[in-house]
Amino acid sequence: MPTPATDIDLATAAELGQQLRVDSVRSSTSAGSGHPTSSMSAADLMAVLVSRHLRYDWDNPEHPGNDHLIFSKGHASPLLYAIYKAVGVVSDEELMTGYRRFGSRLEGHPTPVLPWVDVATGSLGQGLPDGVGVALAGKYLDELPYRVWVLCGDSEMAEGSMWEAFDKASHYKLANLIAIVDVNRLGQRGPTDLGWDLEAYRRRAEAFGARVFEVDGHDVAAIDQAMAEAGDLSGERASVILARTLKGRGASEVEDRENWHGKPLPPEMAERAITELGGERHLLVRGPAPADGQPRLRAEQAAEVKLPVYDRGQKVATRKAYGEALVALGARPEVVAMDGEVSNSTFADLFAQAHPGRFFEMYIAEQQMVAAAVGVGVRGYRPFASTFAAFFTRAYDFIRMAAISRASIRLSGSHAGVEIGADGPSQMALEDLAMMRAVHGSTVLYPCDATSAAALVEAMADLDGISYMRTTRGAYPVLYEAGEPFPVGGSKVLRSAEDDQVTLIGAGVTLHACLAAADQLRDEGINARVIDLYSVKPVDTATLSAAAAATGGRLVVAEDHHPEGGIGGAVLEALAEAGRTDLTMAHLAVREMPGSGTSAELLAEAGIDADGIAAAARRLLG
């Protein structure tokens, strides 16, 4: 590679902007799809940023002092990849033959298969909340002077999650966060709501605590000055650079025109545009270097993790065990926790008290909470985020995108199912297992007692990908001795005999009901095998399969969840995969809309209490 130019002046930055435009046109035309016009509006912004402000060692994306650059408007991937060419980490050939092609790392929207990409974007309104997470790590965990620059689209300012992000940036005084809003006034199907009304955006951003810079997004000197001021870390406010831009800037046939969103220029039009933009260029540039320094994380030694110990028979809520185990895991300095303003219910407050420097109160903003987990994960931390299980539905798009981001985050949802009782259906997670199972590469855990909950919290700390633990509101007896191993993907057979006639499968609260049902049945001379399916995904196919074989294929599955996609689905999908052909399954689940009541009343109404399970077993033995 030729030596890149450094100390880039503004004239060269302007030239670089043209190059980024040309390359955005070229790559998308060659691919036959993509968003060149949305790239061209932001090209000058990024040219100035990358050449003069972004402190980044492109040869070492792991450099701890690197600034972060997140494209919240992920559809501007042609621009991002054009930047990678301009700094010499992606070749022109890769750009022209790889973009959006099968097997290429230059995907339609950026993902972290590229070493310079922190998070996957493409679902709008997520890059800025993710950036808040990175900035939280920078200010409070790493204590390093890197900045987090987030390129935002104007259309995505309609997503509430953007305002959750500004709110938290203000609360946590994140001067290291700079949102650059490319106000090109045109969305996918036409003008945005606020058009070029930069004052309207200013009022909103200022009201949410940010300092605002308005610039002409094609004036490199104005951009440069705003970035110099916005990148200054001495204040306490996040910055927003509102840039008035033209979509398709520089190509007169598409500039500021409707109906050119997400469309490559046809080859002949592309040729004219490239000529108009001054032709192909191959500038190779580098901006400033990152600051030295090591994150605080790396300096701290992990102490020994001493999990809480519970006595068998003692009644302990698994949500409490979650909090107590999390406190213990806090011995590892990379463990971080956050909660959605219900930490006294999820017991994350125990961690907050024990390790206040590594706890972030996210208030009632579940989308931002999950994004913050993803963001601190970008910096190598191991985040645990908690709220009521039902309210993780609020963040499902963020959880799904976290999987595409190859993030490793740990979620704990308390107060699940009809078991919660009087609060009623709005607080009952009855879809969470289905939702979380469907996430790519996810782990779904649902312990029945405090010992297993604590062991699984420890296991989660070292899991890759999205892991989820469902905890229970009520206190139930501890079943397992401390030290019992609970491998992810395992299960426990709690009742078993030579002549078992039926298998009862439960998890969480229904496992206790299965045990009570087995006792009822035993008194009637029926031996029932009982399986604690604490690992819902991956699921213990071997044990399920053996139990099915041993009990004539007769299974009762009881779950405090709607019937679709939960534990019953997990069991059936696993056994189908294993090729079992002899099943008769009674599937007990919450089939009617519940109301309020006591746990016992609601579990009985749904038919997932001991009586319901025993009755189902008797029917199978009919």
Added chain:
Amino acid sequence: MPTPATDIDLATAAELGQQLRVDSVRSSTSAGSGHPTSSMSAADLMAVLVSRHLRYDWDNPEHPGNDHLIFSKGHASPLLYAIYKAVGVVSDEELMTGYRRFGSRLEGHPTPVLPWVDVATGSLGQGLPDGVGVALAGKYLDELPYRVWVLCGDSEMAEGSMWEAFDKASHYKLANLIAIVDVNRLGQRGPTDLGWDLEAYRRRAEAFGARVFEVDGHDVAAIDQAMAEAGDLSGERASVILARTLKGRGASEVEDRENWHGKPLPPEMAERAITELGGERHLLVRGPAPADGQPRLRAEQAAEVKLPVYDRGQKVATRKAYGEALVALGARPEVVAMDGEVSNSTFADLFAQAHPGRFFEMYIAEQQMVAAAVGVGVRGYRPFASTFAAFFTRAYDFIRMAAISRASIRLSGSHAGVEIGADGPSQMALEDLAMMRAVHGSTVLYPCDATSAAALVEAMADLDGISYMRTTRGAYPVLYEAGEPFPVGGSKVLRSAEDDQVTLIGAGVTLHACLAAADQLRDEGINARVIDLYSVKPVDTATLSAAAAATGGRLVVAEDHHPEGGIGGAVLEALAEAGRTDLTMAHLAVREMPGSGTSAELLAEAGIDADGIAAAARRLLG
């Protein structure tokens, strides 16, 4: 019932406020759970509203001119139910013996099992967006002068969805929407982020286009004046009444104290509080009557619905058929559509052009879009809301709550699965079927061609509950003649012979692959039955069961979705329910994280194209 007092003066309103507090304490103490302190802070606000401003015929909740009252802070249900007692529609006995009890309509958080409740609340940040939907109906569809009063908590102002609501209220100039924010400064686990900084709330609300009234929330005269002005419909801005209040107001042992969220007062403390509040009262009051007038909807006659007709073999994207069928359904005046700024992709733009008065552009705010659908549904309209299938994950909490609201809304998600190709995984819905199946009472449809898509869009208009249609990006051949019936819960057997050896099950894009696979297999002398499982929920158990019986239990299920909880899960759960014990199922689904590529490349990579399906069938036949 004694005759209720009318023309309530402010002194009586203040008395009423005390009564509402006393009854909030009494009901929650009697139930042993609930949120009295969060009710007491808003009692004066509600006393003035209900006695002097809310135009509502309590004997006729269906009166078309009734104002709407939505408790976005649904946990203040003791206050809401105390209001119902004060207006004489719920007895003191019901309040004291029903609240939060099993089988009672006075659930822990309000739901529309009560005739005066529009929408279920309890997941914060939803009542105001729902109210935007009701207000849209009032201003643009009904054209009636009712107002929508929404009681909001201060904690929920941290939810981005609240700002989506203010943004849309501003865009649509909803002067008929009044948010009353009970700023009691205390959330569940401690102080809110903004505390009593009413100026901070004012700046935000004003920046988002609302007019703001600040009041002492315990000064009935100030409240009265603000409500008189806020309720005036002559302007173009929504109103926000910011009320500084005390949580637990009037009971000195809990007033403005932490750690009293969501806790009933113990009986003795309750007794002292009731004494301090002046004892039990049994005021019976009525506020102003609703205006006369009929909604525009009821005056218009439905024209005949003429569904679009497609020729067999013609290539048409099902998303296009969605748009064209929706235009046809527009002949029914109660059909309304909305979209999340992608109407040129979902083809909702065809409806927008044909019926502009009944189309609402919601920009990129999927939570508000679904809430708006729920809100216009409250007023008797039949909403259809569309965006990319992947982006409905953004609104999952709203969809879940819509089911609890007993809402009937219709969702159309386009661009599903790896079939979308080059845009990559952020735009690929691979979890939507699992997510939507798990919603209580939902209907999940996934047509493979334009004829079935159009027929199913028509069916959706008359479905109760949450219905979801997954449409496809690409254009595929029309398979069915116009007029072919597609009952919800049905399926189509497209290939069938006496000696079928295996059943191939697909829906949407994979149905075409199943047909091509069946052709391949036939050439090898293998007869394969092919089922178009266009109705994923409810699913056609009888046809699946018959096919399993006819083909030796050999099933191949191919779905453009992650393997958990989708079509494979639907088939297995249905056949398990039906007691089939002889299945050998090959389940083809998207098991690895996809990247970009062409549809054909990505379908092949996932093994869900014709070759993958044929190979799976051969393996089953061993």
